[in-house]
Amino acid sequence: MSADTSFAKRSNRAAILFLSPALLFVFAFVAYPVAYAGWLSLFRWDGASMPVFLGAGNFVRLAGDAIFWQALFRNILVALSAIVLQVFLALAIAYCLVRIVPAFSRIFLFFYLVPVMVSEICIGLLWRFMYNPYFGLVNAGLSAIGLGGLKRGWLGESETAFTAVVVVMSFTYLGLYVLLFVAAVRNVPESVYEAAEIDGAGDFRKFFSITVPMVWDAVRANSLLAIIGSLKTFSLVFVLTNGGPNHASEVVSTYLYKMGFGSFEMGYAAAIGFAQMVLTALGAWIAFRYMKRIGAGAGAWS
Amino acid sequence: MTAVRRWNLTSTIVLAVLTAHVLMVIFPFFWMIYSTFKTNREFMRSVWSLPKSFSLDAYVGAWSGGALGGYAVNSLLIMAGATLITVVLATLAGFALAAYRPRWIPAVELSMTAAMAIPAYVALVPLVVMLRGAGLLDTHLGVILPTAAFNVPVSIFIMQAFFNTLPRDLFDAARMDGASEWKIFLRVALPIARPAMFTVAIVNMIWVWNDFLFPVVFINSPSRKTLPVGLTDFVGEHITNYPVMLAAILIAAIAPLVLFVFFERQITAALIGGAVKG
Numbered sequence: 340m341s342a343d344t345s346f347a348k349r350s351n352r353a354a355i356l357f358l359s360p361a362l363l364f365v366f367a368f369v370a371y372p373v374a375y376a377g378w379l380s381l382f383r384w385d386g387a388s389m390p391v392f393l394g395a396g397n398f399v400r401l402a403g404d405a406i407f408w409q410a411l412f413r414n415i416l417v418a419l420s421a422i423v424l425q426v427f428l429a430l431a432i433a434y435c436l437v438r439i440v441p442a443f444s445r446i447f448l449f450f451y452l453v454p455v456m457v458s459e460i461c462i463g464l465l466w467r468f469m470y471n472p473y474f475g476l477v478n479a480g481l482s483a484i485g486l487g488g489l490k491r492g493w494l495g496e497s498e499t500a501f502t503a504v505v506v507v508m509s510f511t512y513l514g515l516y517v518l519l520f521v522a523a524v525r526n527v528p529e530s531v532y533e534a535a536e537i538d539g540a541g542d543f544r545k546f547f548s549i550t551v552p553m554v555w556d557a558v559r560a561n562s563l564l565a566i567i568g569s570l571k572t573f574s575l576v577f578v579l580t581n582g583g584p585n586h587a588s589e590v591v592s593t594y595l596y597k598m599g600f601g602s603f604e605m606g607y608a609a610a611i612g613f614a615q616m617v618l619t620a621l622g623a624w625i626a627f628r629y630m631k632r633i634g635a636g637a638g639a640w641s
Numbered sequence: 642m643t644a645v646r647r648w649n650l651t652s653t654i655v656l657a658v659l660t661a662h663v664l665m666v667i668f669p670f671f672w673m674i675y676s677t678f679k680t681n682r683e684f685m686r687s688v689w690s691l692p693k694s695f696s697l698d699a700y701v702g703a704w705s706g707g708a709l710g711g712y713a714v715n716s717l718l719i720m721a722g723a724t725l726i727t728v729v730l731a732t733l734a735g736f737a738l739a740a741y742r743p744r745w746i747p748a749v750e751l752s753m754t755a756a757m758a759i760p761a762y763v764a765l766v767p768l769v770v771m772l773r774g775a776g777l778l779d780t781h782l783g784v785i786l787p788t789a790a791f792n793v794p795v796s797i798f799i800m801q802a803f804f805n806t807l808p809r810d811l812f813d814a815a816r817m818d819g820a821s822e823w824k825i826f827l828r829v830a831l832p833i834a835r836p837a838m839f840t841v842a843i844v845n846m847i848w849v850w851n852d853f854l855f856p857v858v859f860i861n862s863p864s865r866k867t868l869p870v871g872l873t874d875f876v877g878e879h880i881t882n883y884p885v886m887l888a889a890i891l892i893a894a895i896a897p898l899v900l901f902v903f904f905e906r907q908i909t910a911a912l913i914g915g916a917v918k919g
Contacts, residue, residue, distance in 0.1 A: 350741040353822035357737035361730040368790030372764035458851035460869040461894040465669040571760040574853040612763035
């Protein structure tokens with residue numbers, strides 16, 4: 340037996356040994372529960388008495404559940420707003436920090452990251468003060484600039500609750516993307532900018548024709564991160580509005596929580612989570628194929 | 642490297658706009674800090690002004706008036722347990738992903754990436770059933786195990802990114818000397834990996850400390866609640882005294898902020914390392 344195959348055998352065995360604790364652990368507490376959710380979604384169950392087998396009953400009910408579809412739609416809106424208000428805004432800020440005011444980039448980055456570090460519960464509680472209908476800063480600010488007529492209870496009214504939550508989200512997670520883009524923008528070689536400067540390019544030109552294409556991989560990766568994060572969102576919505584008033588700011592996670600642990604419809608709650616996962620996986624697959632086509636057309640896909 | 646740029650009108654405008662923006666982002670935190678030094682009466686008179694007096698009553702009220710100390714201890718225990726499990730498993734697995742490349746490794750990486758994308762709430766109902774069956778519902782361990790599991794995939798990638806930076810010769814030299822793979826991990830890889838493990842530990846501490854979904858669902862007993870969950874109870878009970886409420890929020894927020902101030906470099910490196918792979 341040659342040394343090569345014996346090392347291959349040896350490394351195969353070592354890899355299995357070193358990986359198996361983590362894999363077993365993730366299997367037991369992530370993969371297995373997700374599959375189990377698929378099984379539980381076939382039952383009507385209050386969490387205590389005997390489960391009643393429904394077959395596809397929960398999914399039939401789900402298909403006609405307007406609250407679920409609206410919640411899922413809101414998750415998608417959160418994702419779209421995150422791509423614009425977090426990812427693209429962060430890219431512009433990162434360009435400014437690295438290229439225009441580099442001396443201040445560290446201190447700005449530090450402050451942008453503060454909300455990323457703090458618990459979403461704390462942030463949500465603080466923003467409840469900002470939005471307070473009686474003494475909130477948002478209303479006080481509107482009065483100060485002569486728009487007192489627009490004052491309202493932002494989190495308590497159906498028309499504004501969801502938008503108010505999205506605003507808090509965009510402030511809270513922005514810093515993560517600023518950090519990631521600062522790292523990416525710093526990697527663009529100086530010589531490329533110098534060549535553009537000789538041609539007389541200003542900051543706008545440099546941003547759109549050098550920085551954006553050069554960090555496009557990071558834009559794609561960060562957008563994906565923002566989409567995944569948006570589908571996971573729970574704590575901020577829970578503490579700000581708990582999906583209310585009257586489901587006006589409901590997202591999938593808060594609806595699942597209410598169904599499972601408010602109404603004790605465990606089977607239905609499992610179905611909500613399972614359906615959300617399958618639908619987003621499907622959406623991701625379609626988006627991936629679509630993006631690949633565009634990317635291939637533009638020659639940007641690597 | 643960025644060349645030194647001439648300061649011009651654009652720089653001034655950009656600096657002004659960014660300053661205004663960052664102030665909006667962090668104003669709630671500034672406001673929280675200075676408002677805790679007010680008395681409730683001063684707060685009610687003018688909610689947004691800076692404090693005229695310097696009173697620590699709010700902190701005394703927050704600490705004595707509630708169970709915050711107990712919540713903090715619970716958070717600390719869960720944080721320590723989950724972080725320990727995650728760091729150990731992620732170090733072993735991250736080393737394996739970087740050091741060995743059997744054909745099936747990409748499949749492992751793909752499944753870890755998929756696990757990172759799964760929202761924790763999908764597993765919520767089954768986890769309750771599983772934990773109840775194991776007698777772990779309403780215990781710290783019942784929160785620790787799933788919390789650690791959901792943080793393992795991203796932590797593996799951070800560790801793998803670190804081990805990838807090490808030269809292969811390092812391990813080959815030890816192999817020539819007849820060391821077993823376990824010895825190579827223990828004697829060669831582990832000592833150099835300490836800073837990376839520390840980095841993974843710090844970000845996990847922040848994530849676990851701030852986590853809300855698992856503790857709020859899995860724990861019922863007030864004496865076992867974590868700080869973010871207990872805080873929502875506390876705020877409900879102290880609705881009339883705003884500075885006390887804000888002091889409680891500050892107490893819950895302070896641990897991650899202190900970690901961030903001291904370990905900014907490690908934390909930002911971990912976030913970049915984890916995101917690039919994800």
